[in-house]
Amino acid sequence: MAGVISAGREKPPWESRAPLILGTLLILGIAAVTVTPIIFILINSLNVARPGESWRFGLEGWQEVFQSPRTLSAIGYSFLLTVRTAIGIAVAFVFSWLLIRVRIPFARFIEFSLWIAYFLPPLPMALSWILLLDPSYGLINQFFQIAGFKLSIYSVYGILWVHLTTSTIPLMTILLTPALRQMDGSLEEAARMCGAGYLQTFKRILIPLLTPALLTIVLASVVRNLEAFEIEQLLGRPAGIYVYATRIYDLIQWEPPLFSQAMSLSTLFLAILVLLAVFYQRYSSTHSFATISGRGVSFRPTDIGRSRYAISGLLMVFLSLSVFLPMIFLIIGSSMKIFGYFNISDPFSGRHWLLVLNDPQFLLGVRNSFVVGLGTAGFGIILYSLLGYALLRAHLTGKPLLNLLVWLPWAVPGILLGLAFLWLFLSVPILTPLYGTFGGLILVLLLKEMPIGVHMVKAAFVQLAEELEQVARVCGAGWLATYWRITLPLILPTLVSIFAIVFISAIRDISAIILIGTSATRPLSLLMMEYSLANQMEAASIIGVILSLFGVGVAFISRRLGIRLGT
Amino acid sequence: MGESAIMPPASGIILCVNGLSKRYGDSWAVRGIDFEVYQGEILVLLGPSGCGKSTTLRMLAGLERPDGGAIYLKEKAIVHTGKKIFLASEKRNMGMVFQSFAIWPHLTVQEHVTFPLEVRGISKKDISRKAKDALTFVNLSGLETRLATQLSGGQQQRLALARALVYEPDVLLLDEPLSNLDAKLREQMRVELKKLQEQLGTTLIFVTHDQVEAMTLAHRIALMKDGRFEQIGTPAELYDKPASPFVQSFLGTTLAFAAEYTAAADGPYLKLRNGYKLRPQAALFDGIQSGSPVLVTVRPNDLQPILDKSKPDDNEIEAVVQNIIYLGDCYEIAMAACGCEFSLQYPSLPPSKNQKVILRVNQKAIKVWRV
Numbered sequence: 010m011a012g013v014i015s016a017g018r019e020k021p022p023w024e025s026r027a028p029l030i031l032g033t034l035l036i037l038g039i040a041a042v043t044v045t046p047i048i049f050i051l052i053n054s055l056n057v058a059r060p061g062e063s064w065r066f067g068l069e070g071w072q073e074v075f076q077s078p079r080t081l082s083a084i085g086y087s088f089l090l091t092v093r094t095a096i097g098i099a100v101a102f103v104f105s106w107l108l109i110r111v112r113i114p115f116a117r118f119i120e121f122s123l124w125i126a127y128f129l130p131p132l133p134m135a136l137s138w139i140l141l142l143d144p145s146y147g148l149i150n151q152f153f154q155i156a157g158f159k160l161s162i163y164s165v166y167g168i169l170w171v172h173l174t175t176s177t178i179p180l181m182t183i184l185l186t187p188a189l190r191q192m193d194g195s196l197e198e199a200a201r202m203c204g205a206g207y208l209q210t211f212k213r214i215l216i217p218l219l220t221p222a223l224l225t226i227v228l229a230s231v232v233r234n235l236e237a238f239e240i241e242q243l244l245g246r247p248a249g250i251y252v253y254a255t256r257i258y259d260l261i262q263w264e265p266p267l268f269s270q271a272m273s274l275s276t277l278f279l280a281i282l283v284l285l286a287v288f289y290q291r292y293s294s295t296h297s298f299a300t301i302s303g304r305g306v307s308f309r310p311t312d313i314g315r316s317r318y319a320i321s322g323l324l325m326v327f328l329s330l331s332v333f334l335p336m337i338f339l340i341i342g343s344s345m346k347i348f349g350y351f352n353i354s355d356p357f358s359g360r361h362w363l364l365v366l367n368d369p370q371f372l373l374g375v376r377n378s379f380v381v382g383l384g385t386a387g388f389g390i391i392l393y394s395l396l397g398y399a400l401l402r403a404h405l406t407g408k409p410l411l412n413l414l415v416w417l418p419w420a421v422p423g424i425l426l427g428l429a430f431l432w433l434f435l436s437v438p439i440l441t442p443l444y445g446t447f448g449g450l451i452l453v454l455l456l457k458e459m460p461i462g463v464h465m466v467k468a469a470f471v472q473l474a475e476e477l478e479q480v481a482r483v484c485g486a487g488w489l490a491t492y493w494r495i496t497l498p499l500i501l502p503t504l505v506s507i508f509a510i511v512f513i514s515a516i517r518d519i520s521a522i523i524l525i526g527t528s529a530t531r532p533l534s535l536l537m538m539e540y541s542l543a544n545q546m547e548a549a550s551i552i553g554v555i556l557s558l559f560g561v562g563v564a565f566i567s568r569r570l571g572i573r574l575g576t
Numbered sequence: 577m578g579e580s581a582i583m584p585p586a587s588g589i590i591l592c593v594n595g596l597s598k599r600y601g602d603s604w605a606v607r608g609i610d611f612e613v614y615q616g617e618i619l620v621l622l623g624p625s626g627c628g629k630s631t632t633l634r635m636l637a638g639l640e641r642p643d644g645g646a647i648y649l650k651e652k653a654i655v656h657t658g659k660k661i662f663l664a665s666e667k668r669n670m671g672m673v674f675q676s677f678a679i680w681p682h683l684t685v686q687e688h689v690t691f692p693l694e695v696r697g698i699s700k701k702d703i704s705r706k707a708k709d710a711l712t713f714v715n716l717s718g719l720e721t722r723l724a725t726q727l728s729g730g731q732q733q734r735l736a737l738a739r740a741l742v743y744e745p746d747v748l749l750l751d752e753p754l755s756n757l758d759a760k761l762r763e764q765m766r767v768e769l770k771k772l773q774e775q776l777g778t779t780l781i782f783v784t785h786d787q788v789e790a791m792t793l794a795h796r797i798a799l800m801k802d803g804r805f806e807q808i809g810t811p812a813e814l815y816d817k818p819a820s821p822f823v824q825s826f827l828g829t830t831l832a833f834a835a836e837y838t839a840a841a842d843g844p845y846l847k848l849r850n851g852y853k854l855r856p857q858a859a860l861f862d863g864i865q866s867g868s869p870v871l872v873t874v875r876p877n878d879l880q881p882i883l884d885k886s887k888p889d890d891n892e893i894e895a896v897v898q899n900i901i902y903l904g905d906c907y908e909i910a911m912a913a914c915g916c917e918f919s920l921q922y923p924s925l926p927p928s929k930n931q932k933v934i935l936r937v938n939q940k941a942i943k944v945w946r947v
Contacts, residue, residue: 474678482639498682
C-alpha cells in the first residue's frame with residue numbers, strides 16, 4: 010500500500026489556510042461597512058468642527074446634550090414610549106394563544122390580516138388616524154364633540170395607539186404564533202389532566218416554557234421601539250413631543266446644523282442599543298426558540314362552543330382598528346377635496362389623484378422608488394445569500410465574529426445610519442461622489458436590511474438538510490453544479506420572498522434615507538413624508554395608498570411562498 | 577451463521593484505511609483505525625450510537641476531513657493527511673445512501689437517476705439507457721415522471737439506491753439506510769439488498785447499530801466502540817470467539833457473573849457468588865493468577881434447566897423464577913441468578929413463580945475475562 014499516493018489531487022499548502030484567508034476577508038469587508046459608521050458617530054461626538062473642516066476636539070456636543078431641555082425631554086420620551094412593549098406583549102400573547110389553541114372561525118383570515126398589517130407602511134396609517142382623531146377636524150372627534158370631549162392623536166397616547174395597532178401587536182403576534190404552534194399541546198393537556206385549571210396551566214406551564222420566546226420578542230421590540238422615527242415626527246412634533254430620533258433630525262435641520270450635539274445624542278443611544286442588542290443575541294442564541302415538544306407536535310385546538318364567535322369577533326375588532334379602518338379611511342382621505350372636511354357639500358373628488366398622478370415630482374418619485382427598491386433587493390439577494398451560505402455552509406474561520414458584524418446594523422436606528430453616512434459622504438473625499446446618487450441610498454438600505462435578509466437566508470438553509478447537497482457531491486457533482494442544480498432551486502422560493510420583502514422595506518423606508526436623499530433621488534416615501542409635514546395631506550395619503558398596495562402585494566407573495574419570520 | 581460467513585471469492589483489496597482519526601473539539605470521534613475492504617464484500621460497521629461508525633463512513637465519502645491517517649482506493653491515496661491529500665467527494669466515484677434517503681424534493685424519479693450521469697458528462701443515449709436499467713433494477717420503472725416526494729418510504733429508499741448505483745461506483749456506502757423504515761419493510765429490504773449485492777458484486781460498506789441487520793448482511797463485521805475497532809471478522813468469528821465481553825454482549829444477550837479464580841489441586845475452578853463452582857476448560861486460565869477476580873460470561877441458551885433436582889453440583893447454578901409469560905408455542909420465563917436477570921424459553925409448562933430451578937451451564941460455552 011505504501012508509496013502509491015500519486016493520483017489524488019495534491020493540495021497546495023496555502024489551501025489549508027483558505028478558511029482563514031476567506032474568513033478574514035469577509036470580516037474586514039463587512040466591518041468596513043457596519044463598524045465604520047458607528048466609529049464615525051463616536052469620533053464625531055467629540056468633534057466641534059463642521060463637516061469638511063478638519064477635526065477639532067471639544068466636549069460641547071456632550072454638554073449640550075445634557076443642558077438642552079428639549080434634548081433631555083426627548084431622551085425621556087424615548088424611554089416612556091417603550092412602554093408599548095409591555096402592553097404589546099400582553100395583548101399579543103393572548104391573541105396568539107387564542108389563534109393557536111382554540112378552534113375559532115376565520116383563524117386563517119385573522120392570521121393573514123396580521124401579516125398584512127406587518128407589511129403596511131406605518132406613515133399612511135398615521136395619516137388615516139389623523140383623519141379620524143385630529144383635534145379640530147377628526148371624524149371621531151366630531152361625534153365626541155356632542156358629548157363634550159375630544160381626543161387628540163398628537164399626544165403620547167396617540168403615538169402609542171398608532172404604534173400598538175399598526176405594528177407592535179401584529180408583529181409580536183406573528184412572532185409568537187410559531188413558538189406556540191411548535192410547543193407540544195400535550196404538555197398543556199397533561200397539566201389539565203393533573204387537575205390544573207386554565208389559569209394555573211397558563212401560569213405554571215405555558216408561561217415558563219415560553220419565557221425564552223417571550224423575552225426574545227420583548228428585547229427585539231424594545232430595540233425596534235427605540236428606532237422609530239416617522240410616526241413620532243408626524244404626530245409628536247405638533248405637540249412638542251420629541252424622541253431622540255426626531256430630535257436628531259431636528260438638530261440637523263438647524264442652520265448651521267448642530268452636528269456635534271446630534272452625534273453625542275446618537276452615541277448615547279447607540280451605546281444603549283448595542284448593549285441591548287448584544288444581550289439579545291447572547292440570550293436568543295443560548296435560549297433560542299428551541300422546539301419544545303414531547304413527541305410528534307400535533308395539537309387539536311379546543312372546541313369551546315358558542316364563545317368561539319365572541320373570540321373571533323374580538324380579534325376582528327382589533328383587526329378593524331389596526332388594518333381595515335385605517336386602510337379604508339386612507340383611501341377616503343385621498344379622495345377628499347379637503348382632507349378631513351366631511352361637512353362641506355360634495356366633499357369627495359378625484360381632483361387630487363389627477364393632480365398627483367400628473368405631477369412630475371410624483372412621476373420622478375415612482376421612478377426613484379423602483380430604482381432604489383429593485384437595486385436594494387437585487388444586490389441584497391446576492392449579498393445576503395452569499396453571506397448566509399458562508400455563515401452556515403462554508404468552511405471559514407471567525408464565523409461568530411462575522412455573524413455579529415452582519416447583524417450589527419440591526420441595533421443601529423435608520424436615522425443614525427443615515428446621519429453617519431451623511432457625514433461620511435460629506436467629509437471623506439473618495440465617498441463624496443456617492444452623495445446625492447442612488448448608489449448612496451442603496452448602500453445604506455442594503456446595510457439596514459442586511460440582518461433580516463441574512464437571517465432569512467440562514468433559516469432557509471437550516472431547513473434544507475445538508476444531506477441533500479452532500480449526496481449530490483458524492484454522486485459526482487462539483488460545488489457549482491450542486492449549488493446550481495440542487496441548492497438554488499430548493500431555496501428559490503425563499504429568495505423570491507426575501508426579494509419582495511427587501512423591496513417593500515426599501516421603498517417604504519424614511520428614517521435611513523431622509524438625511525441623504527436629494528431632490529433628484531427622492532423616492533415616494535420621502536415625498537410622502539414631505540407632503541405630510543407640509544400639511545398636504547391629500548397628496549400624502551394618495552402616495553400612502555400606493556405604498557400600502559405594494560405592501561399588501563408583498564404580503565400575498567411571501568405568504569404564498571411560505572416565508573416565516575422569527576423561527 | 578451459514579452462508580454469510582463465507583468470504584467472497586477471489587477478492588483483492590479495494591479500499592485500505594490507515595490510522596484514520598477525527599477530532600471534534602477536544603474529543604476524538606475516531607481514534608486511528610486501520611482496516612481493509614475486499615472487492616465485492618459487504619463490510620458492516622457496527623456499534624452503539626456515538627461510537628464513530630458514521631463519522632468513519634463520512635470520512636470515506638469525503639464529507640468529513642480526517643485529522644489524521646490515510647485512505648487508499650484501488651491503491652491510490654484519496655486521503656493522506658501527512659501529504660495534504662484530500663480528494664473531493666465528487667471525484668471519488670463512491671456511492672452513498674443516507675439514513676434520511678436525501679431525496680431531492682424538486683426532482684422527479686427520472687431526474688434523480690440521470691443527475692449523477694449528467695454531471696459526469698455522459699452521452700444522452702447512454703444516460704437514458706443506464707437510467708432505465710437502474711430503475712428497472714430497483715423495481716421503479718413506470719414511475720419515472722413522478723415527483724420523488726410522492727413515493728412511499730420503501731420506494732424512496734430504492735430510488736436512493738438506484739441513484740447511488742446508476743454510475744457503477746467502486747464502493748457503495750450506506751449509513752443506517754434501513755432505520756427509517758418500519759419493521760416489516762426493513763426485513764424485506766434487507767433481503768433485497770443482499771440479493772442485489774450478489775447480482776452486482778458491488779463492494780458495500782454498511783453502517784448500522786442493529787446486530788441482527790449486521791449478522792444477516794455482513795461478510796465481515798467491524799464492531800466499533802469509542803472510536804476504535806473492538807473486533808473485525810466474520811459474523812461467526814465475532815459470535816463464537818468474541819474478543820471482549822463487549823463484543824459478546826453486543827451480539828446477543830449475555831449473562832455476566834463476577835467470580836473468583838481458584839487453582840485447586842483437583843483442577844482449576846471459578847467460584848461464583850453463593851458458592852457455585854464452574855469448571856471450564858483449563859486453557860482459558862492461561863496467565864491468570866489464582867485468587868484473582870474474573871468476569872464469567874455465558875449466553876442464556878447455554879443454560880439447560882434440570883428438573884427434579886434440588887442441589888446444584890459443579891457447573892450448575894440455582895435460579896429463581898420471577899415471571900412466566902405464555903407466548904403460544906412456548907413459555908418465556910424470567911429468572912434471576914447470582915444478581916443477574918435473564919429469560920429462558922421453556923417448551924412445556926414451566927415451574928411456578930418463585931420456585932427454584934437448577935440450571936446446568938454448558939461447560940464449553942463458558943468464557944472467562946480478566947477484570
